[in-house]
Amino acid sequence: MTALARSDDELVAAAQRGDGAAMDQLLRRHYGRVHAVCRRIAGSTRDADDAAQEAMIRVVRNLDRFDGRSAFGTWVYRIATNTALDELRKRKRRPQLHVVGPDDAEAGPREPVDDMAHRAVDGVADRLSIDAALAELPDEFKAAVIMRDVGDLDYAEIAVALDIPIGTVKSRIARGRRILVEQLGNQETTPERPTDNPPHDP
């Protein structure tokens, strides 16, 4: 009988011996954050779904090679990051559908139904702007920032995952965030959608 809250190490050892329940538990434990990492790197939910699934499969395929030198989570998020970057590269090679933006709204602004709806719209807009800013970020910065801010890995873990020195991790995260702030600043100074309080006529 399996006790609750078995550690990753215990589950990995069991899964490496062929214990399907342990493998299932490991995958469920890490899927949420794997998906979040993929979502931020790949930039769309659909691509994140595909990347997260592929990452799960790669974890299974390579489990025998996991030797425990890093934490299992670090290893998994490294796989997720690489898989999502692969997905992103694939997507860049294929034609994209046109994303409807504010310029396409010829019928004028829609008024929010209520305050909650307004907040939801703001939330979606905020996520879209983050996605747009992340999309402009070079991959090496993106991977470091997302592993830190979404994957919640510390600098040492990111250094292991990306096989770079800790000092490089530190600078990539800082530079990546600086670029993001600049991107977001540019977006926010550009009027992308009408506000609730249009300027009064002089």
Added chain:
Amino acid sequence: MNDDQYLLANAYVDGELTDDERRTAEADPTVMAEVESLIVLRARIADVDPPLPDVRDAAIAAAMTEFSRRSPAVSTTVEPPQRRSFGSRYLAIAAAVVGVGLLGVIVATVGNRGQNDADSATEATESDIASSVADQAAPNADRETADVAADSAADEMSADMSSEMSLEMAQDVTGAAADGGLADDATSDTSSPSNAATVMATEPLVDVDPAYDTAGPDAQRSTLDVDAPITDDLELGAYGTYLLDQQLVGRLPPTPNTKCPPDLNILDERVIVLNDDDTDVYIAVQVIDQRVIAVDRETCVPLVDGPLFVDRP
């Protein structure tokens, strides 16, 4: 703000400073102002919608299918519960027949090419296929075994045989297996979430027969006895799934009257074998988390859990 201050602010936000460095940062208003904005930025980056449960389940199902392929002897234990059927044996026999037929074709082909044309790779492939067919066509083999037979034959031929004829025959194996009724499994593409979901959807989700198979087709599997003590997490999962199905069809007996929180969703009481001792527990089914939990009857504390096998609409 200079670069040093900016790096300091970032490391502060990330909790990567020594005590001395932290004091230095906190004494610098410029750094702390940047810290405030970085905290907001981090929150925005981390604000990601959670995956949909069906997407998660499809991804995990696809990964577990891969796991099953890699360690078929023991890894099939997380499949949804299903009763054994005569059909599965017929599928295995069909796969074996296809394999034996294929072997005959190969022998004839090699013979036509002449004995001297048979290189070592082809010989190895014949041997692989022969042993694969022999191994996989055992009397107790069923659906998954048939999968392995078809997959291994196709894979081995694709990998080992270099001639165009060999590749065509490898494809024929897969096609023949599909014609024989193996299409749902042997040729399923689980590389996308939707396809993986389809694989799961082919499994019987509701079955009121208590003879739930907790592990699947191989010899190590057992049939769940709803009255016997539960001995492992898979049996627990299967029993929870069974309870849920009973509830869906309106046949669930009255649930125990407990003092435990209602959100545990306790559906029954059973005996489990925990640390070699029989232990009375409540069985709770957590549909959202897809877990079945054995709960201590005195304290309402979860003791052990198992996977809920179904992916319900």
